[in-house]
Amino acid sequence: MFKKRYLILLSIFLGIVFQSCFKVEETIASVTVINSAGTPVPGAEVHLFKFGTGETRFDTTQFTNGSGIASFNFSDFYESGQSGFAVLDIEVTKGSLLGSGIIKIEEQETSEESVLIE
Numbered sequence: 001m002f003k004k005r006y007l008i009l010l011s012i013f014l015g016i017v018f019q020s021c022f023k024v025e026e027t028i029a030s031v032t033v034i035n036s037a038g039t040p041v042p043g044a045e046v047h048l049f050k051f052g053t054g055e056t057r058f059d060t061t062q063f064t065n066g067s068g069i070a071s072f073n074f075s076d077f078y079e080s081g082q083s084g085f086a087v088l089d090i091e092v093t094k095g096s097l098l099g100s101g102i103i104k105i106e107e108q109e110t111s112e113e114s115v116l117i118e
Contacts, residue, residue, distance in 0.1 A: 025108035027085060029072040032114045033064050033092050033099065040068025041117060044094035048072055048103070051089045058088055074105060092117050 033044040042064055049059040057077060062070040074085070085107040092099040092115045099117035 026110075027074045027077070027105065027107050028110040029074060029088070029103055029105045030110055030112045031064075031070045031072075031090055031092075031103065032112065033068045033070070033094070034114055034116055035097070036116065036118055040064070041094055041097075042066045042068055044068070044070075044092050044097075044117065046070035046115075047091045047093075048088045049091075050086065058086055090115055 029048060031046050031048070033041040033046065035041050044064045045061060046064060047061045060072060062072060064070045085105045087102060087104045090101045090103055090113065094117060097117040099115040101113055101115045103111055103113040105111045
């Protein structure tokens with residue numbers, strides 16, 4: 001009888017411990033910049049922002065790497081239980097070339113978008 005109670009209590013305790021160890025995945029926005037030939041563009045300036053809100057936590061800029069990709073980590077802004085994360089505008093410049101688009105960022109995922117600059 002004592003062993004049965006002990007096993008039940010141990011099972012409940014372990015269930016609580018393992019459930020509380022929920023790991024939050026990173027929330028990443030990845031923007032690939034390509035030119036009209038479909039070639040990745042390194043060194044392009046990628047600006048993500050929330051248009052018209054004045055909200056600065058999502059107003060950020062990165063330069064594309066050698067593969068034409070700019071990666072933004074928004075994990076610090078994710079709150080557990082949050083439904084939806086953000087839809088941001090994208091503006092890209094490289095010299096006289098310009099491009100724009102939008103990206104829907106999903107919580108705890110890597111959201112990807114490509115932008116053509118001309």
